[in-house]
Amino acid sequence: xxxxxxxxxxxxxxxxxxxxxxxxxxxxxxxxxxxxxxxxxxxxxxxxxxxxxxxxxxxxxxxxxxxxxxxxxxxxxxxxxxxxxxxxxxxxxxxxxxxxxxxxxxxxxxxxxxxxxxxxxxxxxxxxxxxxxxxxxxxxxxxxxxxxxx
Amino acid sequence: xxxxxxxxxxxxxxxxxxxxxxxxxxxxxxxxxxxxxxxxxxxxxxxxxxxxxxxxxxxxxxxxxxxxxxxxxxxxxxxxxx
Numbered sequence: 001x002x003x004x005x006x007x008x009x010x011x012x013x014x015x016x017x018x019x020x021x022x023x024x025x026x027x028x029x030x031x032x033x034x035x036x037x038x039x040x041x042x043x044x045x046x047x048x049x050x051x052x053x054x055x056x057x058x059x060x061x062x063x064x065x066x067x068x069x070x071x072x073x074x075x076x077x078x079x080x081x082x083x084x085x086x087x088x089x090x091x092x093x094x095x096x097x098x099x100x101x102x103x104x105x106x107x108x109x110x111x112x113x114x115x116x117x118x119x120x121x122x123x124x125x126x127x128x129x130x131x132x133x134x135x136x137x138x139x140x141x142x143x144x145x146x147x148x149x150x
Numbered sequence: 151x152x153x154x155x156x157x158x159x160x161x162x163x164x165x166x167x168x169x170x171x172x173x174x175x176x177x178x179x180x181x182x183x184x185x186x187x188x189x190x191x192x193x194x195x196x197x198x199x200x201x202x203x204x205x206x207x208x209x210x211x212x213x214x215x216x217x218x219x220x221x222x223x224x225x226x227x228x229x230x231x232x
Contacts, residue, residue: 090192117214119195142192 001025001076009072009085010064015041018061025073029111029122032065038102053100055135058126059092063139066110066124071143074115079145086146090119094137104129110139118144156205156227160220163200167193179221194218205231 003022010019022032036053043051072085079085100106106126113121121140128134151159161177168174169188173181183189183197198214201207201223207230209217217223 088192090190114199117195117198117211119192140192 001073006069006072009079010068011084011087012064016060018057018064019069022065022069025069027074027112029109030066030070030073031107031109032069033105033107034061034065035105036100036102040102043102051102053102053104055094055096058096058100058106058135059094059137059139061106062094062108062110062124062126062135062137063089063092063141065108066122067120067139067141068143070110070112070122071115071120071141074120075143075145082147083145084148086142086144088142090140090142092137092139094124094135094139096135098128098132098134100126100128100134106134107131113138115143118142151205151231153224153228156224156231157220159204160201160223160227163197163204164189167197177220179219179224181220182218183220183223184218201227207231 003025006022006025007019018034019032020034022030024031042054042057046052046054068087071087075085106128108124108126110122110124113123119140120143121138124139125136126134167189173186181187183194198209198217202209205227213226217226
């Protein structure tokens with residue numbers, strides 16, 4: 001499955017889609033990029049006059065690139081036409097090491113721990129624009145094909 | 151391993167994932183992992199993986215889907231672990 005097809009199947013839309021491009025997706029993991037738009041709404045409140053990307057948004061970015069894009073790839077033979085990937089975030093344990101500021105392009109690298117019975121668990125790292133490790137942890141979610149609701 | 155020992159091992163595996171402690175205290179063969187113990191489907195997968203390690207068995211998707219109660223889990227374990 002090529003990268004543009006994976007991006008097409010991503011079940012998110014603005015302002016809650018945190019994937020710009022994928023560099024690598026295979027059986028073992030995924031690598032991709034996202035640039036945080038300086039005008040994103042959450043910067044107005046986190047924090048007024050001192051915008052920093054919220055940790056939950058960094059986790060979401062790690063999950064969308066590291067788990068969901070990989071999950072779509074792993075499910076490729078099971079997603080029939082008319083179906084879409086159904087995903088649910090189930091757990092995370094993430095350490096935050098460096099702040100990520102508005103406009104930064106981050107790189108997310110995930111490594112599969114296991115994908116069994118619909119549960120995908122990965123070790124995921126997020127690097128800031130200076131290629132420094134900004135956060136890392138273990139994330140897991142459920143991923144299975146669902147029939148689109150009209 | 152007899153049935154009582156298998157139940158005890160299963161109880162030990164389930165414990166970290168339980169969110170309803172009272173239901174866990176009243177555990178019987180009829181206890182349903184999701185409805186009674188309030189375990190989510192992701193942690194149900196963790197339990198199945200722990201069961202595989204503990205009993206040195208391999209559980210396929212079909213058997214996993216049946217393992218929703220203590221009784222059903224014990225029956226799959228008994229069948230595979232002998």
